[in-house]
Amino acid sequence: xxxxxxxxxxxxxxxxxxxxxxxxxxxxxxxxxxxxxxxxxxxxxxxxxxxxxxxxxxxxxxxxxxxxxxxxxxxxxxxxxxxxxxxxxxxxxxxxxxxxxxxxxxxxxxxxxxxxxxxxxxxxxxxxxxxxxxxxxx
Numbered sequence: 444x445x446x447x448x449x450x451x452x453x454x455x456x457x458x459x460x461x462x463x464x465x466x467x468x469x470x471x472x473x474x475x476x477x478x479x480x481x482x483x484x485x486x487x488x489x490x491x492x493x494x495x496x497x498x499x500x501x502x503x504x505x506x507x508x509x510x511x512x513x514x515x516x517x518x519x520x521x522x523x524x525x526x527x528x529x530x531x532x533x534x535x536x537x538x539x540x541x542x543x544x545x546x547x548x549x550x551x552x553x554x555x556x557x558x559x560x561x562x563x564x565x566x567x568x569x570x571x572x573x574x575x576x577x578x579x580x581x
Contacts, residue, residue, distance in 0.1 A: 447504070454499055474513070534565075
């Protein structure tokens with residue numbers, strides 16, 4: 444069964460920016476279906492606030508064929524070892540809204556144990572920094 448992982452890690456600013464320009468996660472990583480490497484943001488902060496984009500904080504959302512592949516990546520891959528030092532959670536798929544390129548939406552979707560069970564919602568916004576700047580200015 445497919446597994447999703449969500450990772451948060453603080454990195455040196457130069458390393459974080461380099462990762463945005465050239466993703467440090469190899470596409471041919473064994474067991475990896477898709478990954479998204481993003482800078483963290485403070486939701487609700489003003490557009491031109493220094494606290495809006497947290498340049499040294501990175502969020503990585505990944506889809507794996509299984510938990511063994513994730514475990515292997517965190518233990519053996521150079522960037523995986525860095526992610527292993529940060530915070531992460533493992534997620535199963537319940538439902539989606541909209542369409543996503545790159546990720547494989549599982550045919551089998553997990554069910555909640557009860558209506559009040561805790562859930563995590565992941566929003567992926569693919570915004571290009573220069574486009575957002577010029578979109579605001581025009």
